[in-house]
Amino acid sequence: MEHLDYETLNTLKQVMEDDFNLLLETFRQDSTDRLQKLREVIQGTDADPIRRAAHSFKGSSSNIGAQQLSALCAALEKKALAGNLQGLVADVDQIEQEFLLVQSSLDSFR
């Protein structure tokens, strides 16, 4: 799976016009917040906040065309829903890795 779906990105660029850069900036900020949120909630033992955080991140990354990132979040969401709290730190590490990759790809797309 590609890290970025360029077709989605191109459409977005058309739709957003001048706001496209703002969108990318917002996405970066949004995602940074969500990652931090993820890091926080996996400290606890409650599966629901983890599921919610993963769900939101999944939605926004899919909208921007970051399909790999979205898939990773979906996997985490599913895991949390099942109540499986094993190896969460590794999962979030993997998500952060992917986000950094997406970020650099977006920078070059811009």
Next chain:
Amino acid sequence: MNEVRRLKILVADDTDTDRLILESIVRKEGHTVVSACNGLEAIQVYSAEKPDIVLLDALMPELDGFGAARKIKELAGDELVPIIFLTSLSDTESLVQCLDAGGDDFLSKPYNRIILQAKIKSFNRMRELHSTMLTQRDQIVQYNNRLLQEQMVAKHVFDNVAHSGCLNANNVRYFLSSLAVFNGDVLVAAMRPSGSMMVLLGDFTGHGLPAAIGAMPLASTFYGMVPKGFSMTDILREINGKLKNILPVGIFCCAVMMDINFRKKKLKIWNGGLPDCFIHRHSDGSIIPVKSTHLPLGVLSNRAFKDNCEYFDLEKNDRIYGWSDGIHEARNGAGEMFGEERLKKVFAGNHNRNRLFDEIIESVQQFVGGGEKDDDLSLLEIRMDDPERVNPFAKEASDRFGNSDIEWAMRFEVKPTSFKVFDPLPMLLNVLMEVPSLRAFSSTLYTILAELYTNALEHGVLRLDSGLKQTPDGFTEYYQLREERIKCVDSGYVRINISHKTNENGGVLKVRIEDSGDGFDYANRVQGNLSAFGYSGRGIALVEKLCGGVKYSGRGNIAEVDFSWVSDD
């Protein structure tokens, strides 16, 4: 495709990226965007901005999309506010939850601009449709309320007009059911001065207000004429003429009218367009049908209208049944009609005469079951009885008419100074019309009085020669002379004697007119010859025909006639 007008769209999403994208898409479509970052804010913005369409993220902090949707639908009330859930949820349960919360549709992430555009268009169409429907619904409610209110007022007037008669007499039973506030059927009954009862059962084409409008003049004419003693044929003609004049083509009144004479145990009946009435013989239970032999009221002009009636001799406790076609055409669940055969079976199966009326109603209602009633249903039963058992009025009138001959006489003299200023005929006719039974003969009586008085005045008092009138020129001279002489007449008189006496079958009205003139040689006059007097004599010949002769006496200055009338009641 229709251009979507500028809408105000609420976008509620807690993820800035998603909201930014959505706002851009919506704005690109030419709509105005208002935004919210969570459920509570969504409700606040909704209340403040009243957007046309709401895009709501399912999962949001504070209050999630489901809760916000419920609250927004509640605030919207009757108004249709389409809510489209924005979701990356894809399991069936979550999607069902969206709809349960009042959501109208979903939009999955990642957003597809074409799909969102199509959804906004389609929901806007639905919203407009809904708002048109609401407006029209409110109008209908308003119209309906007004209609009902108008009908209530009209019904009040109608009931006062139509139900003021003698339907409460001991020998009358009736049943009227109606489809609307108004009944297309009308039933009126009133007592004649003679103590007989007149009843009219009518079924107007159509139902409700249009039908009842015709019932008003019918009832007021009926109640206006019956107590004054007009004959049934006069009343039928009057009603027919009135309905013909006021009702549009295609609306008319099938009717049966009866005159029931309790003293003589006679029935006079006219049926125009209603199903056969039944006369049920108490003695052997047999039925005599009275067929409709006329067109309904309000169809023919009075010139073409036929008023010939049928006459029956009844016995005490014989019953007359009249009905609208609602009984014959009552349908059961299978669409079959009740029909005359079933009706006859009810009569055949009857053992207790007093139950017959109830049995008819019961079997019709049983037959119809819970089915839709699609016509007005009317049933009338009139039992022949002795006058004293019908109602107090019938008894009193019967005593008055039945047991004694009524006799009266009047004398009236016209003096010289009155001839030129006063015509006694209208006044005399008015007096005669106070006698109910004589009303049917008003034109005949006028002819008789007019001829006799004119002869007495012109040939007797004014001494005009009728021979003058044999030529057209003489005619003119005759009337010039009449004019001159009537102005200066200073002597003479015309004396009018009228007496009236009733008998079992009718009565005799005697009119005797005496003038101050010289009279004529009546011994040589040929009676009954219409041309015997040329132009001038035709009137007298007519009177001779109407009264079976004119008796002259004195020196030919006294003319006397007997007008015998037979009551057909």
